[in-house]
Amino acid sequence: MADLWQEAMDHAVAVARKAGEIVRHAVHNDMKVLCKSSSVDLVTKTDQKVEQLIIDSVKEKFPKHGFIGEESVAAGEPCVLSDNPTWIVDPVDGTTNFVHGYPFVAVCIGFAVNKTLEFGVVYSCIEDKMYTARRGKGAFCNGDPLQVSDQKEINQSIIATEFGSNRDPEVVDVIFSNMRKILCLPVHGIRGAGSAAINMCMVASGCVEAYYEIGIHCWDIAAAAVIVEEAGGVLMDFEGGPMDLMSRRIIAANNKTIAERIVNEIKAYPAIRDDAP
Ligand code: IPD
Known part of the structure; x- marks a missing residue:
């Protein structure tokens, strides 16, 4: 049977590559940095320009589809996932990296139908790595198949996490306390690329x-x-249930054993849901 969403996925790959070229050429050149929720939550003209390019090109080809885009939501568009085919776009994941020329910056395009994610495209554009996955058909990087690690021992593992952009001292304390617990298990190391998508x-x-x-x-x-x-991995919420896309928190792991171990070690702090009215 023909894959209903293959054409959309092909389009996502093409537009992510085009967007990534723009982002790559703008590193070191786009000096106009603006702030969003705080002085460390950054946005540039490139984020806005690239999101518009992606949305315009998708609208032309799939006029009935919906969008959730980082910069559109920042400009006041709603952030609600309906059953309608919906493109979920982060034009520049790793904006702080982009601003500083730190080479982990990704164009991210997810696509959901009936609230189920059908495909994902992450173009790590400075590394020129195109990560793709279609539900049920495997995950790839530049065409090569991806497979998660088979490690089941957390003390033989590397765990990725980030400091994020919330500098409320109480929140920072929880972040450090979580990292301390993970580090002292002990794990082989903690890493953070500065892009959630690249960490995943x-x-x-x-x-x-x-992560x-x-x-x-x-x-x-x-x-x-x-x-x-x-790639064979699992997505979990901080309570141990399935990941909730709108909840602002995630555990992505190679297997359930590692994910559950992280659930047992770390503490959550409140974050306003993406779909909060
Ligand atoms: C950010 C990056 C960063 C993560 C932040 C995200 P943005 O995305 O993924 O690694 O720590 O929580 O908001 O703002 O660069 O698209």
Whole structure:
């Protein structure tokens, strides 16, 4: 049977590559940095321009589809996932990296139908790595299949996480206390690429066993969520249930054993849901 969404996925790959070229050429040149929720939550003209390019090109080809885009939501568009085919777009995941020329920056395009993620495209554009996954058909990087690590021992693992952009001292205390617990298990190391999507693609690639974070948004993780699952990994909420895309928190791991171990070690702090009215 023909794959109903293959054409949409092909379009996502093409537009992510085009967007990534723009982002790659703008590194070091786009000096106009603006702030969003705080002085460390950054946005540039490139984020806005690239999101518009993606949305315009998708609208032309799939006029009935919906969108959730990081910059559109920042400009006041609603962030609600309906049953309608919906493109979930982060034009520049790793904006702080982009601003500083730190080479982990990704264009992310996730696609959901009936609230189920069908495919994900993460283009790590400075590394020129195109990560793709279609539900039920595997995950790939530049065409090569991805497979998560088979490690079941957390003390033989690398765990990725981030500091995020919330500098409320109480929140920072929880972040450090969680990292301390994980580090002292002990694990082999803690890493953070500065891009939620690239951290998740590292899990899918098998070089990091798990990634967790509170404070991310649905557009940071939607595309990479399919890539992790299709590479054999699991997505979990901080309570141990299934990942909730709108909840602003995620554990992405190579297997349930590692994910549950992280659930048992770390504490959550409140974050306003993406779909809060
Ligand atoms: C951010 C990055 C970062 C993570 C933040 C995200 P953005 O996305 O993924 O690694 O720590 O929580 O908001 O703002 O660069 O698209």
